[in-house]
Amino acid sequence: MIKTYKCPGCGAALIYEGGTEDLKCPHCGKTVKVRDIAFEKNEEEVLAAGKAEDERIDNAGNKIREFQCPSCGAALVTTDDTAATQCAFCGSPTLIESRLTGEFKPQKILPFRFDKAQAQEYFKTWKGTGKLTPNSFKSKAVMDKVTGVYVPYWLYSYNCQADIHADGMRTRVMENAKERVIMTDHFDVQRTNTGQYVGIPFDASNKMPDDSMAAIEPFDYNALTDFSFPYLAGFQAEKYNFSADEMKDTARERVRQDIINAAVGEIEGYESVNLLDANVQFLEEAANYVMLPVWTLNYEYMGKSYPLYMNGQTGVIDGVLPASRLKVLARFLIAFIICFVIAFLLGRL
Numbered sequence: 001m002i003k004t005y006k007c008p009g010c011g012a013a014l015i016y017e018g019g020t021e022d023l024k025c026p027h028c029g030k031t032v033k034v035r036d037i038a039f040e041k042n043e044e045e046v047l048a049a050g051k052a053e054d055e056r057i058d059n060a061g062n063k064i065r066e067f068q069c070p071s072c073g074a075a076l077v078t079t080d081d082t083a084a085t086q087c088a089f090c091g092s093p094t095l096i097e098s099r100l101t102g103e104f105k106p107q108k109i110l111p112f113r114f115d116k117a118q119a120q121e122y123f124k125t126w127k128g129t130g131k132l133t134p135n136s137f138k139s140k141a142v143m144d145k146v147t148g149v150y151v152p153y154w155l156y157s158y159n160c161q162a163d164i165h166a167d168g169m170r171t172r173v174m175e176n177a178k179e180r181v182i183m184t185d186h187f188d189v190q191r192t193n194t195g196q197y198v199g200i201p202f203d204a205s206n207k208m209p210d211d212s213m214a215a216i217e218p219f220d221y222n223a224l225t226d227f228s229f230p231y232l233a234g235f236q237a238e239k240y241n242f243s244a245d246e247m248k249d250t251a252r253e254r255v256r257q258d259i260i261n262a263a264v265g266e267i268e269g270y271e272s273v274n275l276l277d278a279n280v281q282f283l284e285e286a287a288n289y290v291m292l293p294v295w296t297l298n299y300e301y302m303g304k305s306y307p308l309y310m311n312g313q314t315g316v317i318d319g320v321l322p323a324s325r326l327k328v329l330a331r332f333l334i335a336f337i338i339c340f341v342i343a344f345l346l347g348r349l
Contacts, residue, residue: 015234018112084237132323150291152240168270193263204240215318244287
């Protein structure tokens with residue numbers, strides 16, 4: 001089953017308005033509170049309806065499902081992971097509720113703080129744009145490709161203890177009239193540190209690059225709210241590809257390295273410290289499934305893709321833009337002409 005929230009005033013599709021608690025009609029401007037949206041079916045009924053849809057496997061091995069757009073009747077072809085999308089024909093936002101039920105239903109969501117128009121301005125004025133950036137980057141055709149995506153994340157929390165054994169070293173110098181001796185004293189150092197880690201984020205999607213997702217952090221988790229489907233209206237969203245168990249070893253290793261480094265860093269009174277052994281115990285741990293907001297833009301230039309990613313809460317952007325070949329050539333010619341003129345004038349003196 002798919003759902004589109006309709007405007008009570010004109011019947012057009014409602015879209016979540018970033019930074020508010022409202023769904024807004026882009027045609028008549030009427031708003032509806034997220035909390036006032038009533039669901040027509042309970043979770044079990046929605047899940048059963050979703051399973052009844054037609055599905056097939058495409059040439060790449062992806063599971064494909066076909067739905068019918070509730071606004072225009074066109075076919076909506078999605079992968080099995082898609083939970084929110086837009087009709088390619090009429091643009092209506094559609095939610096596939098069966099994709100985010102049961103174990104795939106997020107506990108929390110961090111709503112977008114600003115809308116698409118503001119995201120477009122952030123991209124245009126981003127410090128990564130320079131005098132050599134192609135003019136086409138700021139064109140309407142490119143900016144229309146800006147897409148808001150709710151990315152599935154696991155937030156891990158730990159209470160842990162690190163017991164470390166290290167070799168602390170100090171040097172001392174002994175001198176007399178004939179010789180100078182440098183002696184190194186070694187000290188057996190043992191420390192126990194405890195740490196509490198809350199909300200360590202790990203991207204659970206196989207479509208988003210981990211390096212870029214890490215680069216646009218942090219998010220303000222104080223703004224997390226209980227998950228509700230209306231927040232997805234007008235955006236893309238997919239369920240997680242990696243479970244909490246599949247990612248926990250990576251999360252634990254990050255925490256392990258951090259608490260060990262912190263423990264070693266607190267050892268004072270030695271010229272150098274060499275870690276000999278460390279044992280980290282995880283006393284308590286928890287994983288929360290959340291959706292975090294990311295604006296994406298895939299810029300195509302000279303046959304190559306340049307993906308950009310923006311934190312939908314802070315506006316921080318990660319990515320690299322190409323240099324315009326024409327602008328580079330123009331700068332080279334200008335520099336060449338200037339050098340030629342200077343050489344010509346100096347030659348006449």
